[in-house]
Amino acid sequence: MTSTATPHQAGVRAPVWNQRRDDKARRLSAVAHLADGCVLPTSRMVEALELLLAPGDRVALEGNNQKQADFLSRSLARVDPGRIHGLHLLISSISRPEHLSLFEDGIARRVDFAFAGPQSLRVAQLLEDGKLEIGAIHTYVELYARMFIDLTPHVALVCADKADAQGNLYTGPNTEDTPTIVEATAFRQGIVIAQVNELVDALPRVDIPGSWVDFVVVADRPFAIEPLFTRDPRHITDLQVLMGMMAIRGIYERYQVTALNHGIGFDTAAIELLLPTYGASLGLKGKICRNWALNPHPTLIPAIESGWVESVHCFGSEVGMEDYIAARPDVFFVGRDGSMRSNRVLCQLAGQYGVDLFIGSTLQMDADANSSTVTLGRLTGFGGAPNMGHDPRGRRHPSPAWLSLITEDAPVVRGRKLVVQLVETYQKGGVPALVDSLDAVEVGKKSGMPIAPIMIYGDDVSHVVTEEGIAYLYKAQGQEERRAALAAVAGVTPIGQRADAARTRGLRERGIVAYPEDLGVSPLQAKRSLLAARSIEDLVTWSGGLYRPPARFRSW
Amino acid sequence: MTSTATPHQAGVRAPVWNQRRDDKARRLSAVAHLADGCVLPTSRMVEALELLLAPGDRVALEGNNQKQADFLSRSLARVDPGRIHGLHLLISSISRPEHLSLFEDGIARRVDFAFAGPQSLRVAQLLEDGKLEIGAIHTYVELYARMFIDLTPHVALVCADKADAQGNLYTGPNTEDTPTIVEATAFRQGIVIAQVNELVDALPRVDIPGSWVDFVVVADRPFAIEPLFTRDPRHITDLQVLMGMMAIRGIYERYQVTALNHGIGFDTAAIELLLPTYGASLGLKGKICRNWALNPHPTLIPAIESGWVESVHCFGSEVGMEDYIAARPDVFFVGRDGSMRSNRVLCQLAGQYGVDLFIGSTLQMDADANSSTVTLGRLTGFGGAPNMGHDPRGRRHPSPAWLSLITEDAPVVRGRKLVVQLVETYQKGGVPALVDSLDAVEVGKKSGMPIAPIMIYGDDVSHVVTEEGIAYLYKAQGQEERRAALAAVAGVTPIGQRADAARTRGLRERGIVAYPEDLGVSPLQAKRSLLAARSIEDLVTWSGGLYRPPARFRSW
Incomplete structure (x- = not known):
């Protein structure tokens, strides 16, 4: 035996190794009088939370991109701050007003989050206060x-569609983040509470086993959900059609991109709607855009119906797409019950390691192609885009598209993901989108962030598409030539005015910059009439009536 | 409505959207006469596979790092190649002889895999043939x-510990890859077949819901499992102790690394065993190495028992560690039944995005710090190391360690993961480990691979530790200086002989190279006696008898 004394040898009193389990047992027994098996009564949820939580707890509150455990967040906002305070909130998306009331009332103190779209102004204000x-x-x-790792929740407040009396959960199409949050909590002696819309005898399928769940509670009303991925084709402009045509011609076709992810926006919606028309005219059906990591964008319906799409794996679902998805089980991932199974973590994994191209829009880009959607006064966060919009250096398997970005002739090289940024040179209101310094730099400084909140870093970007043309940044040699390539497609913005005509000619000759005519794309042809659908109503027709858009999108 | 005719308008016959579901229903009905509910009889598994599979199917065969669906793979090897042939195998680890018999007999034709350790020679041979x-x-x-995305399985052959009559699965501590493979298959109308050791009335917990599983079959013997992560401290050398001391002093302490992943090897085992002794003497307990993404290495036991470790999340389990893990629920992720829940995908996610440091050993490294464990004649594959051993450019959240690697003063910067490579300058038998050209380059060429199979790319490596010292590569300016820094710690290898004494002095002064004396590490102190455990028996003692090493590791 070693000379180093072990605790057992040294007669030291054995440390306690089951504090978490004992603590959980104590909390569970405190609410035993309220619960019927694993079911908590709706009317006493505030009381139950006061018994189940302790000050300073790390609480994972399911506030996804779309799906919100809003009954639980509203209940949490009503607990007595004298009893429950200083919580550390873990929340994907700060999106509901009561999320921030928690901080105003002192119930919560600290937050780790990913996105704060609608509430970003209030986040900045509370931080300042x-x-x-x-x-x-x-x-x-x-x-x-x-x-x-270091942020394991003590309590998870999640949401599902249905539960049975054993606590098995059915999420339906919006599985999203729930299994991951529950797994992290349940297996480290945390307490898992799920709000459900309905308690039933037999579930259509089990998405999360009851042995991972401590309590279910029927919500006072169905969980909140937002149609974040619906873009009305009516708002797609001719300029976006032009950029979409260039992307298809100069990128998708050129690298034969079969597996991909689209960000959300009108630019990418335009591409989706050009596949069955412009894409088909180029003979690309079956050659590109077969396998997708993507939310069920309604604007993808025409491409699916035209037979372009082999598969779509989804981060989450989209309101109104339920029946359409259920009727297309060869394309979407669905369960035995016929409804979709989405999974944010697995779709992010697929999008990072399984696809060759990410394409997304940005509102602001600097001369080095760094970009951010952060604007002054708002702490919007990152969401999911950076996980798609970077070159995954852990990837090892080759594909033709990935290999085609190798520019160096050396014994040790690697391929590269196509990371494409779409940006119109001017935003609405005549504000240049290509700028010397991103607003994000100023926001970062003002908020005391250690580094600026960059959404997509320029050194990860392989291509930039503007209405002027495409900069093939990955081909440029050195930072200075990269800047010249970007300037060549930056129009009359301050960045674009630095472009030198002779140099741009050279870049076009070397294929580092391409204008529409270099790609065989006619700006005259770039009209909205080229879109396979020009309204939400068109999408409904394409779907054979299966797509049921939310009321706000119905205008006919 | 748009002028583009939709299929519905044009009166085109509606395409079929449920081929996969119909095909699955057909196959399931073909074995209905064999099955009792979802249970297939052990004795008729070969026949069942012949009915459930079709030529050319993509078949995911669970062959993990450790856990093997070996009853199913042995059954598959016995099907009639006249009926079932040309399968496309998806398999994490080609590790059992019958995996390759499938190819010899024509049952399988194509393979997508990740690792082929023990069978790598035969893989190369079959490829050549x-x-x-x-x-x-x-x-x-x-x-x-x-x-x-594009490799969704038609059939998944997986393994679990126990099942009930509804097909719910209990994996016990070796959850590993099973949930992910099952999710991909089940939700795209594939067929999921699980071999289990036992059929029971009530499961200790549910790891995979029965509504994702089509069939269970009791295996003829318990599934095969290998203790791949056990390193006998007896084989740790004084040199490895020295390197471990330097890593702790020059990296862990300097950057205050709290969340990390260790590769498998004697070098990292040495570090684990130095924490309670050398680490404690530096006053580092509680300051470093608190949260781990790691398999349950037995060599971590002394650090856990000494109170260093707050949490360990695991890719898989390790043979013999079951009772120890169950007795340490504050540290490990365990279910209500008390046994571990591991999950390879989630632990890889945690290791990529949630920790600040990866450290691993390599056998061969070139002048640019590219490294590979591939040796001539073998196609070993990549396993999981590249996913830990790269700088994850999709990461956005800061931590002190990650931020501390920023060397540039610019408005747009980002932190960097600590990717540390441990390499002794000479391998056993006097072969230099630091070489001009990696064997992997030659292997790649000979096997017709499009690029060389590099395990860790040099541009991702932040630090290299040899017995000579540490090269802080991330601080070097330009490729040439990086090479000089690596040469300075490359000893008398061909690479090391290029080091220039004056230049090395300058690099040491600038903190780009550090020798033991620069770090305050005394080589005289670097003795095996400094290890908290020097044998497997010591580890058992540290564990209070809870760790039960497999017979092959018992020598007392």
Whole structure:
């Protein structure tokens, strides 16, 4: 035996190794009088939370991109701050007003999050008032990753569609983040509470086993959900059609991109709607855009109906797409019950390691192609885009598209993901989108962030598409030539005015910059009439009536 | 309505959207006479596979790092190649002889895999003989990622510990890859067959819901499992102790690394065993190495028992560690039944996005710090190391360690993961480990691979530790200086002989190279006696008898 004394040898009193389990047992027994098996009564949820939570707890509150555990967040906002205070909130998306009331009332103190779209102004204000501390701003999967490392929740407040009396959960199409949050919590002696719309005898399928769930509670009303991925084709402009045509011609066709992810926006919606028309005229059907990591964008319906799409794996679902998805089980991932199974973590994994191209829009880009959607006064966070919009250096398997970006002739090389940024040179209101310094740099400084909140870093970007043309940045040699390539497609913005005509000619000759005519794309042809659908109504027709858009999108 | 005719308008016959579901129903009905509910009889498994499979199917065969669906793979090897042939195998680890018999007999033709350790010579041979086609060699998570994109399995053959009559599965501590493979298959109308050791009335917990599983079959013997992560401290050398001391002093302490992943090897085992002794003497307990993404290495026991470790999330389990893990629920992720829940995908996610440091050993490194464990004549694959051993450019949340690697003063910067490579300058037998050209380059060429199979790319490596010292590569300016820094710690290898004494002095002054004396590490102190455990028996003692090493590791 070693000379180093072990605790057992040294007669030291054995440390306690089951504090978490004992603590959980204590909390569970405190609410035993309220619960019927694993079912908590709706009317006494505030009381139950006061018994199940302790001050300072790390609480994972399911507030996804779309699906919100809003009954639980509203209940949490009603607990007595004298009893429950200083919580550390882990939340994907700060999107509901009561999320921030928690901080105003002192119930919560610290937050780790990924996105704060609608509430980003209030986040900044609370931070300034010293009512809210930010642990860090993450991407979605980073936040989940840390739940298995140093941010394991004491309590998870999640939501599902249905539960049975054993606590088995059915999420239906919006599976999203729920299994991951529950796994991190349940297997480290945390308490899992799920709000459900309905308690039933037999579930259509089980998405999360009851042995991972401590309590279910029927919500006072169905969980909140937002149609974040619906873009009305009516708002797609001719300029976006032009950029879409260039992307198809100069990128999708050129690299034969079969597996891909689209960001959300009108630019990418235009591409989706050009596949069955412009894409088909180029003979590309079956050659590109077969396998997707993507939310069920309604604008993808015409491409699916035209037989372009082999598969779509989804982060989450989309309101109104349920029946359409259920009727297309060869394309979407669905369960025995016929409804979709989405999974944010697995779709992010697929999007990072399984596809060759990410394409997304940005509102602002600097001369080095760094970009951010952050604007002054708002702490919007990152969401999921950075996990798609970077070159995954852990990837090892080759594909033709990935290999085709190798520019160096050396014994040790690697391929590269196509990371494409779409940007119109001017935003609405005549504000240049290509700028010397991103607003994000100023926001980062003002908010005391250690580094600026960059959405997509320029060194990860392989291509930039503007209405002027495409900059093939990955081909440029050195930072200075990269800048010249970007300037060549930056129009009359301050960045674009630095372009030198002779140099641009040279870049076009070397294929580092391409204008529409270099790609065989006619701007005259770039009209909305080229879109396979020009309204939500068109999409409904394409779907054979299966797509049922939410009321706000119905205008006919 | 748009002028573009939709299929519905044009009166085109509606395409079929449920081929997969119909095909599955047909196959299931073909075995209905064999099955009792979802249970297939052990004795008729070969016949069942002949009815459930079709030529050319993509078949995911669970052959993990450790856990093997060996009853199913042995049954598959016995099907009639006249009926079932040309299968496309998706398999994490080609590790059992029958995996390759499938190719010899023509049952399988194509393979996508991640690792082929023990069988790598035969893989190369079958490839040469034209009996086997390689789709691609992946890392583990890439292979799973593609299961949601373009490699969705038609059939998954997986393994679990126990099942009930409803097909619910209990994996026990070796959950590993099973949930991910099953999810990809079940939700795209594939057929999921699980071999189990036992059929029981009530499961200790449910790891995979029965509504994702089509059939269970009791295996003829318990599934095979290998203790791949056990390193006998007896084989740790004084040199490895020295390197471990330098890593702790010059890296862990300097950057205050709290969340990390260790590769498998004697070098990292040495570090684990130095924490309670050398680490404690530096006052580092509680300051470093608190949260781990790691398999349950037995050599971590002394650090856990000494109170260093807050949490460990695991890719898989390790033979003999079951009772120890169950007795340490505050540290490990365990279910209500008390046994571990591991999950390779989630641990890889945690290791990529949730920790600050990866450290691993390599056998060969070139002048640019590229490294590979591939040796001539073997196609070993990648396993999981590249997913840990790269700088994850999709990461956005800051941590002190990650931020501390920023060297540039610019408005747009980002932090960096600590990717540390441990390499002794000479391998056993006097072969230099630091070389001009990696064997992997030659292997890649000979096997017709499009690029060389590099395990860790040099541009991702932040630090190299040899017995000579540490090269802080991330601080070097330009490729040439990086090479000089690496040469300075490369000893008398051909690479090391290029080091220039004056230049090395300058690099040491600038903190780009550190020798033991620069770090305050005394080589005289670097003795095996400094290890908290020097044998497997010591580890058992540390564990209070809870760790039960497999027979092959018992020598007392």
